[in-house]
Amino acid sequence: MLLGHGRLPRVLAGGALVVFAALWLTPFVWALATSFQQEQDVASPGLNPIKGALTLESYRTILDRGNIPVWAFNSVLIATLVTVLTVAVSTLAAYGLSRGTFRGRRLLLAVTVSSIMVPPQLLIVPLFQQMLALDLVDTYWAVILPQVVAPMMVFILKRFFDAIPRELEEAARIDGASELRVFWSIVLPLSRPIVAAVSVFVFIGAWNNFLWPFIVTNDPDLMTLPVGLATVKDAYGVVYAQNMAGALLAAAPLILVFLFFQRRIVKSVATTGLGGT
Template sequence: MTTLIQPRAATVRGVPAVDGGRLFNRLCAVCLTLFALIWLVPFASAIATSLRSDGSITRNPTPPFAGGWSLHAYSTARNDHPIGTWYLNSLVISSLAVVFTVVFGSMAGFALAFLRYRGRAVVLALVAAGLMLPSEALVLPQFIEYRSFHLLGTFWALVLPSVAAPISVFVFQSFFRGIPVALIEAARVDGASWWRVYAGVCMPICRPALSTVAILTFITTWNSFLWPLLVLNQTRSQTIPVGLASLVSNSNIQYAEVMASSVLGFLPLIAVFLVFQRQIVQGVATTGIK
């Protein structure tokens, strides 16, 4: 009869070996804490600065509690600048970009995942190449294109470029490829058209990818600065990032007012992320694991 002998943990001079899994978890926790602090320190500094007066900031810029706290900078930023209009513009542009990107990106991803047609490999290669192309390289051609269509100064000049985002097509295409082929074939055997398969079979089960594309598109469009700065030439039609940049003057910088406006600008993004963070993680994990 053979007896299995369990191996003992290796010891060095009587000291038991360190658990590798536990050590790795602690290392990950330390790295996560450091990255969280790197992000939270500027955020806390911006909030503390926005609650102080300009005089106290000029005298003692470092101490966060010097001079006391007040909401004067927030009321000044709201009364002296059309921040409400900038909020509404950013919200309308970001919402329209989300709707069009989700619709057209999912249709393109579905076609690349299931349909077989001539030139499919070329289209897929162009989408992959678009992921490596910096957006700044497209500024001049897009400006000439939208000027020829007389769209400069309108919201459509900001919405339409985000519709053709390669990352949205890639996310949907990766998710659709993970759907069992038997499910698609069963729907086709039952007489469903490709449009019915897309709308009735695939879209209801791709909520993680849909949420990921929607949230990333909303955040990217909301934070966009260079392109709105070029195409929107009126103050009341500007978005939050462009409007906040106009508050900074070379001669006299109102630090508290600028920080208060910045806090008001990124609070919606933090709220969106906190509410939908589970959908973001689930969507990225689902599209990456087959």
């Protein structure tokens, strides 16, 4: 749009996109190359990302020292449950804030928006005390429940629900539909793009969450993949090839999720104004 129309502007725009894509992929390619090398080759000086023979030694070390299948299962289970519960709670809360007429709605909305600015680290101590009081420490629910409350997702969904024409809901109510029926049959089908985008964002956040699962779990069989990989240490200090291999193992599922849902994410951002919220 800035360069105008024609062949030359398209070529310039395409070239700029290629340059930005190359800059974005450079760290990933470097990490991938590092993970397939021996440690002595990685530590040798030089800017060449591949300095020696390629090997799977780093991956074999991580798989031998760590319980990758159990940690991966825990991550999938926790991220899936967090996503399902967060979307369920956030959609209902957002619909109530968007369509509700109860007393204190504005105050509740203000509290929801202001809670977005609260750093999660400030809540670690009270949340841990609460998990202790409920005897949930070292359980799946201790990792899952604190992540279900997502004010940002409530606000995003509320903004989308505000844009849905109320005439559609009024027509359904005239036909005898209850409030829950209107929400389930009218609002949610119209909100599939934003719900899909929120689900992907919540899943990625739950999968990458390291601090809270690290604090609230001590049992190795309950660790998530990021926490479990952090426990696989070497006695000789920092091992770059092994660290890169662990990071790529943890990121691989997220890359697959993004590839499968890329069009849905882009469509939701383009059609719902998510990028401006």
